[in-house]
Amino acid sequence: MKGLMKGLGVTFKNMTRKKVTSAYPDVPVEMPDRFRGIQYLDPEKCIVCFQCERICPTECLKLTGKPNPDPEKKGKVLETYDINFEICILCDLCTEVCPTEAIVMTNNFELSAYSRDDFYKNLQWLHANNTNVRKENHPAASKGGAK
Amino acid sequence: MHDLLQREMSLSLFGIFTFWAVVMLVIVLGFVTYAIYFERKILGWMQSRIGPNRVGPLGLLQTVADILKLLMKEDTIPRKADRPFFILAPIIVYVPSFAVIATIPFAENLYNANLNVGILYYAALSSISTIGIVLGGWASNNKYALLGGMRSAAQMISYEIPLVISVVGIVMMSGSLNLHTIVSQQTGGFWNWNFLPQIVGFAVFIVAAISELNRTPFDLPEAESELVAGYHVEYSGFRFAFFMLAEYVYVFALSALATVLFLGGWDAPLPFLDFIPGIFWFILKFAFFVFFLIWIRGTLPRVRIDQLMGLGWKVLLPLALVNIIITAVYMEIVK
Numbered sequence: 001m002k003g004l005m006k007g008l009g010v011t012f013k014n015m016t017r018k019k020v021t022s023a024y025p026d027v028p029v030e031m032p033d034r035f036r037g038i039q040y041l042d043p044e045k046c047i048v049c050f051q052c053e054r055i056c057p058t059e060c061l062k063l064t065g066k067p068n069p070d071p072e073k074k075g076k077v078l079e080t081y082d083i084n085f086e087i088c089i090l091c092d093l094c095t096e097v098c099p100t101e102a103i104v105m106t107n108n109f110e111l112s113a114y115s116r117d118d119f120y121k122n123l124q125w126l127h128a129n130n131t132n133v134r135k136e137n138h139p140a141a142s143k144g145g146a147k
Numbered sequence: 148m149h150d151l152l153q154r155e156m157s158l159s160l161f162g163i164f165t166f167w168a169v170v171m172l173v174i175v176l177g178f179v180t181y182a183i184y185f186e187r188k189i190l191g192w193m194q195s196r197i198g199p200n201r202v203g204p205l206g207l208l209q210t211v212a213d214i215l216k217l218l219m220k221e222d223t224i225p226r227k228a229d230r231p232f233f234i235l236a237p238i239i240v241y242v243p244s245f246a247v248i249a250t251i252p253f254a255e256n257l258y259n260a261n262l263n264v265g266i267l268y269y270a271a272l273s274s275i276s277t278i279g280i281v282l283g284g285w286a287s288n289n290k291y292a293l294l295g296g297m298r299s300a301a302q303m304i305s306y307e308i309p310l311v312i313s314v315v316g317i318v319m320m321s322g323s324l325n326l327h328t329i330v331s332q333q334t335g336g337f338w339n340w341n342f343l344p345q346i347v348g349f350a351v352f353i354v355a356a357i358s359e360l361n362r363t364p365f366d367l368p369e370a371e372s373e374l375v376a377g378y379h380v381e382y383s384g385f386r387f388a389f390f391m392l393a394e395y396v397y398v399f400a401l402s403a404l405a406t407v408l409f410l411g412g413w414d415a416p417l418p419f420l421d422f423i424p425g426i427f428w429f430i431l432k433f434a435f436f437v438f439f440l441i442w443i444r445g446t447l448p449r450v451r452i453d454q455l456m457g458l459g460w461k462v463l464l465p466l467a468l469v470n471i472i473i474t475a476v477y478m479e480i481v482k
Contacts, residue, residue, distance in 0.1 A: 015193050
């Protein structure tokens with residue numbers, strides 16, 4: 001009997017406490033910085049080394065480069081860069097392997113669309129997607145210098 | 148209402164009766180809608196979450212949306228099921244629950260019928276719903292439904308006996324089965340209400356009432372995780388809505404009965420508060436009783452079927468009988 005009364009008291013007091021429900025979508029969700037959302041591309045930094053295309057586990061990255069239009073400079077310049085976002089698994093390997101941090105992840109995850117065509121992201125879209133970019137991009141690299 | 152019943156029956160009188168019956172039905176349905184809403188809200192608050200809050204302002208239209216969904220579902224009847232009984236079972240469960248509201252007085256002049264055997268009428272009619280449950284379990288052609296129906300019938304029968312016997316103490320004290328007489332014997336403030344002299348009867352009544360209503364902690368027959376929802380597993384759409392409706396109308400009827408029998412009906416708790424109309428006090432006590440039922444639901448785990456039967460026969464029935472003996476002895480001594 002005493003246990004019943006104590007139980008009733010606990011339930012009643014719990015009514016006055018703060019609720020744990022989060023009010024998404026009325027209140028936006030703050031993602032931590034290392035959250036892996038859709039990518040952001042900076043074509044200026046890209047050296048067209050094809051490492052991201054090689055390491056992508058689902059082969060969703062396709063890129064082409066052309067020789068630098070400026071005859072003075074060496075190296076290639078990015079021409080097209082496509083991510084088939086339907087099969088991108090947001091694993092972050094392209095970011096980890098990129099030597100210049102040209103491709104990084106952002107914190108954007110609200111990407112619903114009405115047609116599957118919208119999921120084939122090209123260079124212009126990826127460059128325009130510059131909100132909520134991740135600051136810390138190479139967490140696998142050891143801190144305090146490489147050994 | 149009293150003089151209406153004395154008049155000779157005519158078509159216009161029948162029309163008046165039908166009108167008031169529809170009014171009563173609308174009130175009961177309104178109660179059911181918001182009882183379900185408040186149950187979900189209060190259970191949510193007790194579990195550190197908010198209940199429904201998106202459909203309509205503050206989620207007030209959630210039950211309406213749910214009922215609409217249930218009404219729009221396909222009406223499936225299993226092929227080997229016993230068709231006439233399958234269709235009849237929800238009706239048999241629901242009709243007594245609405246019919247018992249006829250005897251309950253809500254305020255001094257707000258009542259439907261002044262039966263001299265009010266309590267007996269209630270106990271008799273609420274037993275008929277048990278037949279509907281067994282019928283539903285049998286007609287579903289499903290062994291789990293049958294087991295659920297049998298368990299539910301066993302539970303309801305074993306708890307109806309302590310329920311009625313716990314009320315006998317009050318009948319002895321008031322000298323009448325008439326609910327109006329019982330309430331008028333309790334006037335004059337909360338120390339006159341029946342729950343104080345009949346505290347054992349009140350405790351037995353509450354436990355037996357929760358079991359009669361098939362609510363947690365005694366909701367084994369309709370638990371979704373035990374017994375796959377028991378006797379209403381094959382019912383979908385509006386037939387299932389009927390079973391749910393019957394359960395909540397019984398909550399209404401039993402809470403009203405508890406208020407009338409034990410908590411003084413429309414009596415104000417302190418005599419100087421008499422200027423507030425009786426119906427307000429009735430609604431307040433009634434709401435407290437329904438809140439208590441929801442509170443118990445949020446607090447206690449489910450009881451196993453053998454523990455349930457043991458509790459009914461070995462604890463409640465002797466307690467109710469002891470209550471009668473003590474009341475009889477006390478009345479002899481005081482007289």
